Amino acid sequence: MRRARPGAAPRGTGGSAIARTRRAVGEPRALTSVDAGADYNEPGSAEATEADGAMSRLWHITLCVSGAETPLQEVRRGLEQLAHDHPFLLTSRYANDHAEIRYWEEARDLHDAAAVALRLWGEHRSSAKLPPWEIVGLEVIDRETYHQRIAEGYGPPPAAPVGVHPY
Template structure:
């Protein structure tokens, strides 16, 4: 039997050629509809950040899944052809120890602009 399933907090940052920010926002809304449990979606014309919880036995498992999210939903959600430029994966206890659980956006429909 394998390791117990653990919960990981994932932040994926993608970037690429600039597109109309409204296009990015609408694509992120479609992504949110298609990929349940995304809890924070932020965007700009050339960058986006998504945050969610992932289950996995190890950090490697959670990271591997996270690195595929953008590309797997690119066509169906109409996401820009951007690449992953940042990835943070934290075990639940580490995430909570930072006191970050209180700053998490929980409105699944909330797609907010990134600061410039």
């Protein structure tokens, strides 16, 4: 069964923007942009979920893991594979017995963002060949708090350079 967005015209009625904007092969698409300072949490924004009308927000996640010493090359390779599999990861720092992963997660609320973050390491331990470490720390903050901390000069520094780096 196909679910339609509230207010969307059924397929083939000409009511959708896609149906009205037929392009020839190779013809460039018109791009749209978002004005600077736009509120991304307004209803109807890209962050609003269509299924239940609940709003989704961005959360900055810092996940810390630790465990038995593992050769640095294996830790780096595992984190690089995780970043390759999930390009949402901003930056990872690592040593032979611990690592920190920072990224943005889109979720309805803090509980959902934290639940996804707490599953990240365990669910990808096999596929990315990550060390069998345990999660020892988790910080989940909303986007406004993250930017306020940066502006005030405390909290985590901006995630730059992006990538996997040793401590």
